[in-house]
Amino acid sequence: MDFNQTFPRPDEHLAIADAAxxxxxxxxxxxxxxxxxxxxxxxxxxxxxxxxxxSALVVLKLTRRxxxxxxxxxxxxxxxxxxxxxxxxRDAQDIGAWYxxxxxxxxxxxxxxxxxxxxRNSLKYAEFLAPMGYTLLMPSLRCHGDSSGxxxxxxxxxxQDVLAAVDFLEKRRPGRPILILGxxxxxxxxxxxxxxxxxxxxxxxxxxxxxxxxTAVWHRTETYLPSPIHQIAYAGLRLVGLFxxxxxxxxxxxxxxxGIPADVPVLILxxxxxxxxxxxxxxxxxDRVRSHGRLVMLPASTHDVSLLQLNRDRYGQExxxxxxxxxxxxx
Numbered sequence: 001m002d003f004n005q006t007f008p009r010p011d012e013h014l015a016i017a018d019a020a021x022x023x024x025x026x027x028x029x030x031x032x033x034x035x036x037x038x039x040x041x042x043x044x045x046x047x048x049x050x051x052x053x054x055s056a057l058v059v060l061k062l063t064r065r066x067x068x069x070x071x072x073x074x075x076x077x078x079x080x081x082x083x084x085x086x087x088x089x090r091d092a093q094d095i096g097a098w099y100x101x102x103x104x105x106x107x108x109x110x111x112x113x114x115x116x117x118x119x120r121n122s123l124k125y126a127e128f129l130a131p132m133g134y135t136l137l138m139p140s141l142r143c144h145g146d147s148s149g150x151x152x153x154x155x156x157x158x159x160q161d162v163l164a165a166v167d168f169l170e171k172r173r174p175g176r177p178i179l180i181l182g183x184x185x186x187x188x189x190x191x192x193x194x195x196x197x198x199x200x201x202x203x204x205x206x207x208x209x210x211x212x213x214x215t216a217v218w219h220r221t222e223t224y225l226p227s228p229i230h231q232i233a234y235a236g237l238r239l240v241g242l243f244x245x246x247x248x249x250x251x252x253x254x255x256x257x258x259g260i261p262a263d264v265p266v267l268i269l270x271x272x273x274x275x276x277x278x279x280x281x282x283x284x285x286x287d288r289v290r291s292h293g294r295l296v297m298l299p300a301s302t303h304d305v306s307l308l309q310l311n312r313d314r315y316g317q318e319x320x321x322x323x324x325x326x327x328x329x330x331x
Contacts, residue, residue: 051232051236052239052240054236055236055237055240056240056244058233058237059240059241059244059245060244062152062154063151063152063153063154063245064143064150064151064152065143065144065149065150065152066115066116066143066144066152067116067144069145069146069147069148070145070146071146072096072118072120072140072145072146074098075123077123077126077127077130079126079127079130079131080100080101080126080130080136081100081101083099083100083101084096084097084098085098085099085168087139087161087164087167087168088164089160089161089163089164090160090163090164091157091160093142093147093148093149093160093161094147094148095139095140095141095142095147095148095161095164095165096139096140096145096147097119097137097138097165097168098119098136098138099136099137099138099172100126100130100135100136100137100138101135102130102133102134102135103134103135105133106132106133106134106135106176107135107176107177107179107202107323107326108134108135108137108169108173108176108177108179109129109134109136109137109178109179109181110136110137110139110162110165110166110169110178110179110180110181110190111125111126111129111136111138111181111186112139112162112181112182112185112186112187112190113138113140113141113144113183114183114184114185114186114208115154115184115185116144117144117145117185118140118144118145118146119139119140119145120145121183123138124306124308124309125181125306125308128308128316128319129181129319132320134323135169135176137165137168137169139161139165141155141161141185141186141189142157142161143158147161153245153247153251154185154188154213154216154251155185155188155189155192155251156189156192156247156251158185158192159189159192159193159196160193161189162180162189162190162192162193162197163193163197166178166193166197166200166201170200177202177203177326178200178202179201179202179203179204179205179323179326180201180203180204180205181205181207181319182204182206182207182209183208183306184207184208184277184303186207187206187207187208187209187253188210188251188253188256190204190206191204191206191256191257191259192253192256194256194257194259194260195256195258195259195260196259197259198261199261199264202264202265202326203264203265203267203322203326204260204264204265204266204267205267205269205322206266206267206268207306207307207308208270208271208274208277208282208303208307209253209268209270209277209281209282209285210253210276210277211252211253211254211281211284211285212251212252212253212254212255213245213248213251213252214238214248215281216276216277217234217237217241218234219276219277220276221233221234221237222234223275223276253285254284254288257285257288257289258288260289260292262291262292263292265293265294265322266292266293266294267293267294267296267318267322268282268286268289268293268294268295268296269298269307269315269318270282270295270296270297270298270307271297271298271299271300271301271302271303271307271310272297272298272299272300273299273300273301274300274301274303275301275302275303276303277303279297282295282297283295294318296314298310298311298314299311
């Protein structure tokens with residue numbers, strides 16, 4: 001008789017016992033895996049919720065006025081007398097503005113400030129333009145300065161402010177040419193109004209315009225956040241923006257610029273190293289108005305300082321040359 005066949009070895013007893021326990025271990029292991037999956041799923045949902053929540057808060061902040069309304073009394077200036085005016089828009093917004101009367105034979109220029117600014121930011125342009133005899137109108141766009149408005153859609157709604165300003169100039173100086181000089185947000189706002197304005201405006205000077213809101217947001221997240229955080233932030237802002245900005249696709253200067261009539265001249269001034277309104281954006285806009293436009297790249301590596309301040313001589317020469325055929329101008 002084979003002893004090993006009749007009586008299993010101790011190690012075989014262990015193998016049999018392990019075999020009996022293995023289904024239990026598999027079940028237990030399966031239960032642990034499912035528990036882990038649930039935990040990871042809950043964690044993922046929390047992260048997505050946090051991502052969307054932060055994105056919503058950022059969009060909410062960006063679409064509200066950047067500061068509370070504040071008084072803007074007209075300052076005294078050696079180059080002209082500033083009159084205070086209130087403009088009423090078609091959608092019942094109350095817009096504060098300063099007006100400077102120029103020579104009777106010179107055009108009027110509507111000066112539009114950038115984001116988070118007010119008409120006080122337009123004074124540096126007024127100081128440059130008023131001595132040349134132009135009549136100037138400087139409004140504070142809605143959601144800025146002492147103007148009304150709480151929902152800030154990056155210039156799209158403010159097109160109504162531009163229409164009200166042109167109405168004012170036409171009544172104050174009937175028959176005189178009107179030019180618009182807009183910086184960044186102001187440039188976009190002018191373009192959003194251009195189709196409705198048609199030939200009521202004789203020329204556009206667009207400083208540091210952005211291509212469209214999606215591109216503007218991408219460049220800002222890329223500039224201020226490291227990779228890959230900026231891609232994640234952009235995706236969140238883009239997703240939330242679909243619900244919080246009803247006209248998201250229409251906040252696009254590159255589409256709006258097609259509203260300028262083909263016989264109305266356009267001057268586009270851009271910084272050659274501006275990180276927020278980049279040269280390729282200005283180039284794309286210029287390509288849409290190439291037949292009646294001019295693109296000038298000026299040395300500038302920041303978006304926070306105006307091109308007039310950084311390149312006063314060249315800027316001044318370009319603006320003078322642009323305006324020379326539209327009315328009297330002093331050299």
